[in-house]
Amino acid sequence: MKILGIHDGHNASASLMVDGKVILALGEERLSRNKHQYGFPQRSINKILNICNLSTKEIDKVAMSTKTLPPRYFLTQRNSNFSVSDYWKEQNEYWYPLLIKGEKTKYTEIFKKYINYETFPYDLKLIKNEDDDEGMWRARKKHLCEVLNFDSNNLDVFDHHKSHAAYGYCTSSLYKKKPLLIFTIDGGGDNTNATISICSENGEITEISRSSNANIGRIYRSITLLLGMRPSDHEFKVMGLAAYNTQGYSQEAYKVFKNTLKVDGLQFAYHTPLKDHFFYFKDRLEGQRFDSIAFALQKITEELLCEWIKNAVNKTSIKDIVISGGVAQNIKANQQILSMNEVNSLYIPPGPGDESISIGAAYLSTLKNASKEKVSIKIPQFDPYCGTSYSDNEIELYLKTLDKDKWSFKYSNNKEIALLLSKGKVIARFSNGKMEFGARALGNRSIIADPSSADVIHYLNKLVKMRDFWMPFAPSILEERLCDYLIDKKKNISKYMAISFNSTEIANKHLPAGLHPFDKTSRAQIVYKKDNPDYHSLIKEFENLTGIGALLNTSFNIHGEAIVESPKDAIQTLQNSGLKYLYIGSYLVTKTIEGN
């Protein structure tokens, strides 16, 4: 049973699931080159059908999620287009009049510079006004059926949070092995921002709680903007900043958060009802230091999540937990959650935000239709390397088109690359293997370097990533060196850089560039040989030369851009950055003239 999963909102994506197994999954931003791409993932769908040599007639079901998306976001492509100043404008000119003064202004008038009605792909006749979710849904459905030439009777639609939960469940290594407790929490989707579900050993998912007040994500989003960063994007920077302050200096800010939101059993509640979040916190936090605000926000986030999860574990006696949804990207909160006595194991899937609900919806459609179609669902051995790939032939064909005065290339191997890394060179790695799914690069589309070199951070920040000075980088650590570098008492398998860990003394010597500069934690990727043998072997060669069983790993992109997808993207990234070396397929490409 072939199911095409589609998510056409924020971080649009498409996936192909066959009998419960993810065959391909692609974030639209990789192909459109527009980070957080909003809207119909046409390029991803085309790519998937093309790679799998399928026509839409051969697709049994299309699975989608989230009926309630307003036309104003489709029209403006808000999440992919808006700058920080646009988000401030949105607060001042749209949300303030609406939520504080009760006056409705026209969103599509305020942001008309982003709207092109001529190229808008949806039928405007079906949409009554900029807030008409229902009309937008009819237009989305019509557009999809027309573009794919697909019968709407074969379209399955699922709730936003049920899709988050299903993704967390079907990609967990404990799938059907143990009962699991699944939490979803995000900024909001289908009028909900958190759920708790029990997944029994036979695969049945039963929701036991649903909240619309679990506004941790929304509060985080407001503070991100108040601190001058991009909401629904740069929350991780606020989290990175938090580690630089302490409770003592952050009391005032902490009190503000503490007196706002609280946990109430499996639900959340407000101390006093709020009209809005942004202006509420702006008034109360004005004049306080940026890092004390970040600290206080992170502290309350950890406290609320831990209490909420503790309550659910105590009620159900299930200690193996999964968290999905945007808030699951808070690696520091995840560390606190994993450290609780109540928790046995914690799984955070790769890309737990909205980019993965196309996979969750596809799994729910599989469950719904499996018995009818007499299909047995395969145990989903989820492989995060489920994107596009390029063979050496394809890569060589492209490399031969490059200007020989600017680029040289030759065959290479892991031994030679490890030698260059040991000499302090920074190298972009574009492997022959499939591209990884989600926002974290897991070696196949990564920039790698010697993690023991402090100069590397400077080089990466200035010439490649144009990244914020306070943000840490992360390491890829060989599975066999895990205990040497990280304190992971529960032996929790952490393959996707989703949980931070305290580090050891040896880590301080071997991988200082892969630790948070202040609190020395690390959101490491543990590289298992069976998952990515070629990347494992490269780190092993580096270990043979240096004794260090890890590499610094940051995503292969310029800051603010999507991770590279194709050889062409890879070369362009080198051209527009200070990077000189690219290990692509079996070739080492060298930029012989400085870029730009």
Ligand SMILES: [Fe+2]
């Ligand atoms: Fe979500």
